[in-house]
Amino acid sequence: MLEQRLYLAELFDIYGPLLTDKQQKCLSMHLFEDFSMSEIGEDLAVSRQAVYDILHRSEQTMAAYEKKLGLAQRLREQRQELTEIYDDISQLSSDKKMDEKEAN
Structure with missing residues (x-):
């Protein structure tokens, strides 16, 4: 669960600006x-189900971007x-x- 959340946060940092304002x-x-x-849902004046759908759609969208562009993977490799x-x-x-200590 934590790994998934961290992965989504990483994708959000990279691909978040490509999402709609509501998705962001x-x-x-x-x-x-x-x-x-x-x-x-209360804050956005939508149902809990609508929030679930927005989250799910957003995650799928970011995963599709990552599959095509691979920016998050490339960033992980560069960090390594x-x-x-x-x-x-x-x-x-x-x-x-x-070596300096041995020389003295």
């Missing part, structure tokens, strides 16, 4: 403000590569410090 507000309230579907580069730099720095 509904997803934002659900994902980031932890509103229930009933609370969202940056982490590996940072680790390599840290290791080189540690090795250099060890």
